[in-house]
Amino acid sequence: MNHHSHASAPALDDAAALEIPASEEMLARLEARRSVPLRALAGPGPTPSELARLLTLAARVPDHGRLVPWRFIVIEGEARRALGEQLDALYATQNPELPPAKADMWTLYLSRAPLTVVLVSRPDPAAKVPEFNQVLSAGAAGMALTVAASAMGFATQWLLKWPGRDPEAAALVGARQGERIAGFLHVGRPRMVAPDRPRPLLDEVVTRWGE
Numbered sequence: 001m002n003h004h005s006h007a008s009a010p011a012l013d014d015a016a017a018l019e020i021p022a023s024e025e026m027l028a029r030l031e032a033r034r035s036v037p038l039r040a041l042a043g044p045g046p047t048p049s050e051l052a053r054l055l056t057l058a059a060r061v062p063d064h065g066r067l068v069p070w071r072f073i074v075i076e077g078e079a080r081r082a083l084g085e086q087l088d089a090l091y092a093t094q095n096p097e098l099p100p101a102k103a104d105m106w107t108l109y110l111s112r113a114p115l116t117v118v119l120v121s122r123p124d125p126a127a128k129v130p131e132f133n134q135v136l137s138a139g140a141a142g143m144a145l146t147v148a149a150s151a152m153g154f155a156t157q158w159l160l161k162w163p164g165r166d167p168e169a170a171a172l173v174g175a176r177q178g179e180r181i182a183g184f185l186h187v188g189r190p191r192m193v194a195p196d197r198p199r200p201l202l203d204e205v206v207t208r209w210g211e
């Protein structure tokens with residue numbers, strides 16, 4: 001074998017597997033992870049250094065071609081109200097019959113969690129890497145953020161309601177041409193231990209090839 005990409009293979013073939021101990025702490029946290037309803041999230045949110053760490057971990061995902069086909073928009077503090085009011089104004093123009101009680105529903109929506117990270121999918125359609133691979137990388141970033149938040153003692157809920165679906169609302173949130181909002185990842189301290197939901201039975205989602 002003299003192909004260039006195999007140049008270092010013989011040395012690796014001789015090396016023993018590294019012994020990396022299992023992290024029971026990490027496994028226990030992953031086993032307990034679940035969404036917490038938005039209304040059950042509370043402050044305080046992450047400190048600036050915690051937020052930087054959270055986003056650094058979220059950005060640490062498989063990414064075919066290193067295209068970084070996603071980005072994050074952080075909404076916290078006063079920005080929640082400012083964006084909420086813009087969304088409410090747009091929603092009112094789209095829904096003229098809206099009952100007064102719902103006039104501030106998007107301001108309320110964004111006020112519940114101390115931090116919302118908007119996950120933006122931005123695949124490059126001209127890249128050689130299939131768009132599907134790029135979109136999957138964005139989903140991975142969302143999950144990485146969710147897991148990192150859990151490791152840091154926060155809870156999350158990933159929602160994609162009207163502000164994520166409606167192009168005019170998505171533009172107010174900050175989505176640019178060719179971008180799509182993949183989720184509002186609401187982050188906060190859980191006010192309660194949320195009940196778990198039934199999880200898929202392995203028998204229903206796992207088959208063994210050849211059997």
Ligand SMILES: Cc1cc2nc3c(=O)[nH]c(=O)nc-3n(C[C@H](O)[C@H](O)[C@H](O)COP(=O)(O)O)c2cc1C
Nearest residue numbers: 033034035036037157158159160161182183196197
């Ligand atoms: C892309 C995406 C969008 C979602 N949007 C909504 C939504 O708009 N409304 C909703 O009730 N749940 C939505 N969910 C599901 C919630 O996140 C739900 O709480 C979650 O699936 C619970 O699972 P978990 O406990 O394993 O986190 C969405 C999930 C994903 C992945």
